[in-house]
Amino acid sequence: MVAAVFWKSPQRAVLMIRPRLIMLLGLGLIAVTSIVPALREALPDWVVRLPSEWLLEPAEPINRFLAWLSRRAEIGPFEVKEITRGLAAIIEVPLSVLQGVLVKGVEVPVPGGEVRLAALPWWALTAALALFGQWAAGRRAAGMVVLVCFYFLVLDLWDEAMLTLASVAIAVMVGAIVGVVLGAAAHRWPRLDSFLNPVYDVMQTLPVFSYLVPILLFFGFGPVAALIATVIYAMPPMARNTTLALRRLPPSISELASMAGCSPRQRLLLVLLPAARQGLLTGFNQLVMLSLSAVIIASVIGAGGLGNVVLQGLKSMQLGRALEAGLGITLMAILLDRLSRAVASRRPSHGRATTGWKGHPVLLGSVALMLWGWLMVQAAPASGAFPEALTWNSGRLLDGFFGWVNVTFADSIGAISDGFVRHLFRPLKAALVALPWLGVVLFVALLSCLIRGVGLALGLTAILTFIAITGYWDMAMTSLYLVTISVLIATLIGFPIGVVAAQNARLGGLTALVIDTLQTLPTFVYLIPVVMLFGLGDFPAMVAIVAFALPPAIRYPMDGIARVPGSLIEAADMAGCTRLQRLLHVQIPYALPEIMLGLSQTVLMAFGMLVITALVGTRGLEQETLVAVSKAKVGEGLIAGLGISFLSITADRLITHGAARLRRRLGQV
Amino acid sequence: MFDNSSIIRCRKIWKLYGPGAEAAAGLRADALDDDYLGGHGLVPAVRDATLDIRKGEIFVIMGLSGSGKSTLVRCMTGLIEATRGDLFFGEDNLRGIDPKRLIEIRRHKISMVFQDFALLPHLTVLDNIAFPLRVQGIGREERLARARELTDLVALKGREDRFPHELSGGQQQRVGIARSLTTDPEVWFLDEPFSALDPLIRHEMQDEFLRLQATLHKTIVFITHDFEEAIRIADRIAIMQDGRIVQVDTPEQLILKPADEYVAEFTRKIPRHRVMRTGSLAGPATELASGSPVLASALIADVASRVLTSDRPVPVVDAKGAIIGAIDRERVINTIFAHGAR
Numbered sequence A: 001m002v003a004a005v006f007w008k009s010p011q012r013a014v015l016m017i018r019p020r021l022i023m024l025l026g027l028g029l030i031a032v033t034s035i036v037p038a039l040r041e042a043l044p045d046w047v048v049r050l051p052s053e054w055l056l057e058p059a060e061p062i063n064r065f066l067a068w069l070s071r072r073a074e075i076g077p078f079e080v081k082e083i084t085r086g087l088a089a090i091i092e093v094p095l096s097v098l099q100g101v102l103v104k105g106v107e108v109p110v111p112g113g114e115v116r117l118a119a120l121p122w123w124a125l126t127a128a129l130a131l132f133g134q135w136a137a138g139r140r141a142a143g144m145v146v147l148v149c150f151y152f153l154v155l156d157l158w159d160e161a162m163l164t165l166a167s168v169a170i171a172v173m174v175g176a177i178v179g180v181v182l183g184a185a186a187h188r189w190p191r192l193d194s195f196l197n198p199v200y201d202v203m204q205t206l207p208v209f210s211y212l213v214p215i216l217l218f219f220g221f222g223p224v225a226a227l228i229a230t231v232i233y234a235m236p237p238m239a240r241n242t243t244l245a246l247r248r249l250p251p252s253i254s255e256l257a258s259m260a261g262c263s264p265r266q267r268l269l270l271v272l273l274p275a276a277r278q279g280l281l282t283g284f285n286q287l288v289m290l291s292l293s294a295v296i297i298a299s300v301i302g303a304g305g306l307g308n309v310v311l312q313g314l315k316s317m318q319l320g321r322a323l324e325a326g327l328g329i330t331l332m333a334i335l336l337d338r339l340s341r342a343v344a345s346r347r348p349s350h351g352r353a354t355t356g357w358k359g360h361p362v363l364l365g366s367v368a369l370m371l372w373g374w375l376m377v378q379a380a381p382a383s384g385a386f387p388e389a390l391t392w393n394s395g396r397l398l399d400g401f402f403g404w405v406n407v408t409f410a411d412s413i414g415a416i417s418d419g420f421v422r423h424l425f426r427p428l429k430a431a432l433v434a435l436p437w438l439g440v441v442l443f444v445a446l447l448s449c450l451i452r453g454v455g456l457a458l459g460l461t462a463i464l465t466f467i468a469i470t471g472y473w474d475m476a477m478t479s480l481y482l483v484t485i486s487v488l489i490a491t492l493i494g495f496p497i498g499v500v501a502a503q504n505a506r507l508g509g510l511t512a513l514v515i516d517t518l519q520t521l522p523t524f525v526y527l528i529p530v531v532m533l534f535g536l537g538d539f540p541a542m543v544a545i546v547a548f549a550l551p552p553a554i555r556y557p558m559d560g561i562a563r564v565p566g567s568l569i570e571a572a573d574m575a576g577c578t579r580l581q582r583l584l585h586v587q588i589p590y591a592l593p594e595i596m597l598g599l600s601q602t603v604l605m606a607f608g609m610l611v612i613t614a615l616v617g618t619r620g621l622e623q624e625t626l627v628a629v630s631k632a633k634v635g636e637g638l639i640a641g642l643g644i645s646f647l648s649i650t651a652d653r654l655i656t657h658g659a660a661r662l663r664r665r666l667g668q669v
Numbered sequence B: 001m002f003d004n005s006s007i008i009r010c011r012k013i014w015k016l017y018g019p020g021a022e023a024a025a026g027l028r029a030d031a032l033d034d035d036y037l038g039g040h041g042l043v044p045a046v047r048d049a050t051l052d053i054r055k056g057e058i059f060v061i062m063g064l065s066g067s068g069k070s071t072l073v074r075c076m077t078g079l080i081e082a083t084r085g086d087l088f089f090g091e092d093n094l095r096g097i098d099p100k101r102l103i104e105i106r107r108h109k110i111s112m113v114f115q116d117f118a119l120l121p122h123l124t125v126l127d128n129i130a131f132p133l134r135v136q137g138i139g140r141e142e143r144l145a146r147a148r149e150l151t152d153l154v155a156l157k158g159r160e161d162r163f164p165h166e167l168s169g170g171q172q173q174r175v176g177i178a179r180s181l182t183t184d185p186e187v188w189f190l191d192e193p194f195s196a197l198d199p200l201i202r203h204e205m206q207d208e209f210l211r212l213q214a215t216l217h218k219t220i221v222f223i224t225h226d227f228e229e230a231i232r233i234a235d236r237i238a239i240m241q242d243g244r245i246v247q248v249d250t251p252e253q254l255i256l257k258p259a260d261e262y263v264a265e266f267t268r269k270i271p272r273h274r275v276m277r278t279g280s281l282a283g284p285a286t287e288l289a290s291g292s293p294v295l296a297s298a299l300i301a302d303v304a305s306r307v308l309t310s311d312r313p314v315p316v317v318d319a320k321g322a323i324i325g326a327i328d329r330e331r332v333i334n335t336i337f338a339h340g341a342r
Helices: A002-008 A010-035 A037-042 A059-071 A080-104 A122-137 A139-154 A158-188 A190-205 A208-219 A223-248 A251-259 A264-275 A277-301 A306-315 A319-345 A361-379 A396-434 A437-451 A454-469 A473-503 A505-520 A523-534 A538-562 A566-574 A579-616 A621-631 A634-665 B021-025 B034-039 B069-076 B099-108 B125-135 B140-153 B169-181 B199-216 B227-233 B251-256 B261-268 B300-309 B329-337
Strands: A106-110 A113-117 B006-017 B043-054 B058-062 B084-089 B110-113 B187-191 B219-224 B236-241 B244-249 B314-317 B323-327
Touching: A010 A037, A010 A437, A059 A080, A059 A208, A059 A634, A080 A106, A080 A158, A080 A208, A080 A223, A122 A139, A122 A319, A122 A361, A139 A158, A139 A319, A158 A190, A158 A223, A158 A264, A158 A277, A158 A306, A158 A319, A190 A223, A190 A579, A190 A634, A208 A223, A208 A277, A208 A579, A208 A621, A208 A634, A223 A277, A251 A264, A251 B110, A264 A277, A264 B125, A277 A306, A277 A319, A277 A523, A306 A319, A306 A523, A319 A396, A319 A505, A319 A523, A396 A473, A396 A523, A396 A538, A437 A454, A437 A634, A454 A473, A454 A634, A473 A505, A473 A538, A473 A579, A473 A621, A473 A634, A505 A538, A523 A538, A523 A579, A538 A579, A566 A579, A579 A621, A579 A634, A621 A634, B006 B021, B006 B069, B006 B219, B043 B069, B043 B219, B043 B244, B058 B069, B058 B227, B069 B084, B069 B187, B069 B219, B099 B110, B110 B169, B125 B140, B125 B169, B140 B169, B169 B187, B169 B199, B199 B227, B219 B227, B236 B251, B236 B261, B244 B251, B244 B261, B251 B261, B300 B314, B300 B329
Parallel strands: B058 B219, B058 B236, B110 B187, B187 B219
Antiparallel strands: A106 A113, B006 B043, B006 B084, B236 B244, B314 B323
């Protein structure tokens, strides 16, 4: 390309291209020096790895600081501890009430003691949920609700499922309020937005494990800590979607609010938020799905529920039980997604009054049903129990099956796994770990300068240097190698599928359905079958990461190619292109920015799953965060977590800015 | 030149966009030439606009996109603040006005119709129309009663319970119009209200708009990029180009005496006999004139057949019946057929 410019107008091209040319040369130089072993050995040691006496060791000070903050620090007349514990107590009230109503029963203080009220009977809740499903998404959704409820009842997972549901419900409530408030504030004050955005980036990419322990320090051990971790993980999309939806409103809506003489409060509550409802509900759907995902993960710190069943099952090799619970989580995820999506896409329609309870006889009915069932069960407690004769447990059956699978296929699975590890995993890992840290940092800096500018280069240099200077570089490269391999494989599988599916409407529809379903599943679920089939180690981790990261690798190429304007396709056909030529010269180039965005999503998803694969024994930064949970090493966990977060932010920034640059060049603004 | 009947007075309004726009506010007006603006990266959306809007008139601001017409109207309504210049609404100067006072003015004295309708998607037709009253804290029954009156006025009866997405574009804009009339404002701003509609519907809505105005007698500021629309409805038209007001005049005067080539270009395609009135075409009164007279305020198009079928000139009378001149075949024929000649 450079040569081509020289060719056209030699004198001007030299002047124009010079800084870029130098940077390109620099990139090549750094790459060659870093990769060729002979050159690498000539470098001073500190360029390859920082000597240990140069490293900062912030873990210990962080530990001391957090310990001080959580035990002794005071803000005004209050200790921080009192404030955080107070907050925990406030959140705990609705959570324990909901858990009580759904599962445990409620103790109500009355004069002269306490009365214990039984929990809602299963039949009332099932019927009420089915009614809600019917209202939100029609008869088939109602049927699905009933089926899912019976799945939990029959397999004796009802209590666990309801505990999970209660946690999700409260987390969604808190997350929705916080998210909308922050989102609206960021819309109002753009400065706040530019501060919050990177914070959200970190919140979304920071491994849950790394902040579980700090939360325990402040909020105490228990369901509330899990809840707060969940909100941290799941809230950012709600806030972001709120800001985005408000920003996307046509300016006339805001002008209307002014011209009608709205006060600032009226403007937000009566005009902007309701008008942006559709966008808010998109965020709400994501909030629900991420909350479920996080609630399951939080079982690691003893939040009960379905996640705990899976975890215990995996630990004690009762794989059947783990699979039952895992399937239950899957069903719950699909159902929650379906319902929250249906609520989001409801449009008001005339002839249906929309104000007050009168407008919603079905909802009123379901509430009445629950109340009636609750009263019934107080009178006759036996009516609340699901008949034992109807329950069933796969018990040893499934365990036996998996045992058989493992024994029978052990050799072939082992051979495949061995082959991957020997010929792909180890060489790549060795190559990445051998790279000099300074070379990588400079390479990224120069590249980001080329793609975007000095600002990005400085930011990325800072966060990568942070990893090196805290002494986690080797672990970071270990994490990176697993992600790189997984992304590579996911792209190799996903891209062809996407391309083929884009050309065929029927196949496209089917593919979309499958990946939509896959995408709703919490990360944890992916580990179950993988562990059952492949055991522990990097290979099963890779399989789980590929499976989790596959949907965007398929979806973005598919959508990108399907979105190529019809006139371009016709132009290609009229020029006499064969199908292959059309694909190579028209469709893929046009869809390239979209395909790159897909790559960045794939990378982000891969990092998201990587964090969880620590549970099957990988060795990178993610393992450090998990160890931090078990050994309560707060500082180490946070820094290692930040390391993962920084790695994924770096990858994401490089790819998305590259895509944006390409998009501008193609004139698709 | 102070006009007592003016309800809005713009005095040397400038609106600049770009870094340092505030600094330019303090400069002398003649310093703000193209060199200064270009050199400082400032974009002048409105430059030195001065005009009066009189009570009860339909004042049209016409210009192509980017001419500054929307910006000027948003200055008049306080939606954006002018960089320099004064803007009086009645007794209030909108520059530096107390926000509370501005809210008062908007709640009671002015209202606006938007090009893209700006209906609230979550409210029914009736609730949308009643919205400005809701903001004022007026009770549900009262405001819905008022909204029902307006659904009759804009011919939306029977669709009160629909939601905006269930209506056609024309119907949606009827809701927008009804909503802007809910508070019975003194000045009615319409920002390209019919531009998003199909040509047939647009014409129908213009008719209806004129019918409404015949009963309401509001002061109207109407923005359009469509010169024919402007000619059709305006009492007076301001033509804007690159942020400047090029000419402010009646439709007839614009055609007779366009201020420059730019204005003339617009008027060229307009059939003159549909704009010009008998009075401005009439020659001196003559003995030869005979037959029943025509009104000076009548359009040539409406009297053409009368004049053309008469052998002699036809006398022209003013509203009181006094003869002010005469009009003959030749003048009418020239008007009808010579519109490309200028």
